Amino acid sequence: MIRLSEINIYPVKSLAGISLQQGQLDEFGLAGDRRWMVVKPNGHFITQRTRAQMALIQPSLDDNGLRLQHPELGECCVPPATVDSKRIEVKVWDDLVEAWHIDHEVDNWLSRAVGEACHLVWFPSDALRQCDLSYAQQGDRVGFADGFPLLLISAASLDDLNQRLAEPVPMKRFRPNLVVSGCDAFAEDTWREIQIGDSGFRVVKPCSRCVITTVDPETGKRTGAEPLMTLSRYRKEGSKVMFGQNLVHDDRGLLTIGDSLEVIF
Incomplete structure (x- = not known):
């Protein structure tokens, strides 16, 4: 049988993953999977293809939201995206999506961990990527x-x-x-x-x-x-x-x- x-699940695209005993399916796949992404200031996505060290950033999800852990930088608590978050256009391969920017303090922490200037963005539920x-x-x-x-x-x-x-x-x-x-x-x-x-x-x-x-x-x-x-x-x-x-x-x-x-x- x-x-x-x-x-x-991989909450942040191209960061480390989380193993689950149970997973709830939602409109995008497994709940919490790749709803966040790291992008350059111009909105283009960043992955381990060019920044292999992203594998060392370990996300976790709890009642307080997303947390990121790095072996040298410690923990970063990521505030939730809200309807008041700044919306920016980001690019995933050939697709353009309007995403929500999270927080400049998170950007600063993540830029040190990734090794280049970057932003963390959230994929909102009303976004459509076919x-x-x-x-x-x-x-x-x-x-x-x-x-x-x-x-x-x-x-x-x-x-x-x-x-x-x-x-x-x-x-x-x-x-x-x-x-x-x-x-x-x-x-x-x-x-x-x-x-x-x-x-x-x-x-x-x-x-x-x-x-x-x-x-x-x-x-x-x-x-x-x-x-x-x-x-x-x-x-x-x-x-x-x-x-x-x-x-x-x-x-x-x-x-x-x-x-x-x-x-x-």
Whole structure:
């Protein structure tokens, strides 16, 4: 039987993630996932692609909101965005979104942690960022994730990769929202519609991987060409290396570790 074995959210795009026992689905994916983003003063997003050290900033969520922890700078408490927050236009890939700027003190702390001047912004609930209509449906929304609400990888797919590597890598390198166990390696490539617990999902597109997979999340440093080099030998489609599947959710249910996964087709 295929079961859900990990649930992860990444509150701030490209910072460290948080593992959960339960995750609530909302209009953008898992609640709290990539609702914040780090941007340059011109509004363009910043990620580990250019600032690998972002992996060292650990977010946490509690009743008081978002907190950021850095091994050298300590803790930063992030005030909530409000309707009075300044709205600024930000760019995620080719998409322009009107986001809410958080706070200049947070910007100062984050600029030191990231290594360049930056702002922290919030994706408001009334913002509309349409998923790519080549794969999704009209009305499918996404927050600050790269393109789709959720990313799923099977544990067996990582096991297959690690058998080919001189040094195995953890699942954290690939930043999935959902990890499933109990299926064959890359079985997820063949799925088109699945149900996890009481929630339905469309499997819309393989995930193309980038240099973020070469960043060690424990050190915030690049480790070389792996695992991209090995993946490129057997997971290449055209010029892109694929690992994991992007999902769009059709329900807003509660996901719990141990939930069964049913392949509809």
